[in-house]
Amino acid sequence: MQLLVYLPLLIPALAAIAARPLAARLEPREATWLLTAATVVLAGCSTVALALLVASAAARVPILAELRHYSQPVLRRGDPTSAVTGAVAAFVLTGAALAVAITFRYRARALAESYRRAARLHDDGAVVVVPGPAIEAYAMPGSPGRIVVSGRLLQSLDEAGRAALLAHERAHLAGRHHLFTTVAYLAAAANPVLLPLARAVDYTVERWADEHAARVTGDRRLVAATIGQVAMLATPVRRPAATTLGIVAAQSRQASARSRRISVAWAGPVPRRVAALLAPPPRTQTLLLAVAVLVLLVAGVSALQAARDLHALLELAGGTH
């Protein structure tokens, strides 16, 4: 059991490293499902593993063992989990439970507030225009969900750009993307090692909505240009930086496609989304998906196996009990 029980703790670390490359390569919808499921499965496995460590250490505490009539020699032979490991595991487990509870509370409150506010908005059409100078556009979950766009942003976009923006936000509402991110962040609260997976889900739901907008408008470049335009508008211009920007932009135009690909891979979400839209539409990557699912299965099975081992050991130590 010893090695098996640590495997579900090790795989999340590997998944955290793989999350961003996977988010970049997989078709966004599939990536969202896979990464969300992975976060949940791996958080579940690591929680089970921690609980097992606690249980097997607790079984060796003399008072508890006597209570259940466990045989100490059998336990000691079968399982070397020390009291210290057990105590640490119990501590981490408590922290995880607390973190999940707190995250759940905040998220539920934010969602409830969004629903409440969405219900108060006008019923005619789903788009709400906020006056004022802000450059802002977002999808507000609710029944029905709303799209909020600032008047200044609407004015800055032409007809095609507006269509792209609205198609993107509609995809968020129709696909209930906030549920994916909420579930992923809840799971990541149980095991913070999984945070990069939850962040990757943030990114893949944006990509999902971008691809939807590209299909609806039939123009990938339009969606890319709109994202770029809005991002530039939303970024406060710092005067001295702006002049250097012009120079560097001219240089970067000459930069080779290869070096740009590398720097985009390490950039923030906006350049990555734009680059993905300027590339051909993503296709289903069967092999990559299969490998990812296989790794998840290994994690799940090893957690289950460890649980069964412990159960068997306790049965043995308990004699006929």
Next chain:
Amino acid sequence: MHDDGPQPALGDSLGASRRPAGALEAEVLAVLRAAGTPLSPGQVRERLAARGEGELSYSTVVTIVSRLHAKGLLARERAGRGFAYTPLDAASLAAGQMSRALDTGADHRAVLSRFVSGLSGRDARLLRGLLGDDGQEQDGG
């Protein structure tokens, strides 16, 4: 932009001299709602006078619109050296509150899917490189 019927009812009977602050605020809101375009405090003052509300000093009008803005009932934008004010309707009020929530809480941000966030300097450079590739960007600004 049409004048909607019911608004003047508040002011006419009250007279210009001694009115509670709430009544003045309601009148200013009524003027702004009837206008249909953003108004500067000076324009608000003119229109109040034109409606037979009596003369208010410029600074009184500025105080009232600033107070309404602070309460989140008016949106304002720069116009020359001062501000021009627009009233917010119920829908915009709720959306405006949501926008403010968006600025404060990480969880609100997570629940609302924003179209884009701001860019770092490096991201902005990359973006220009990406979109500037084949000719000039399509966006006119």
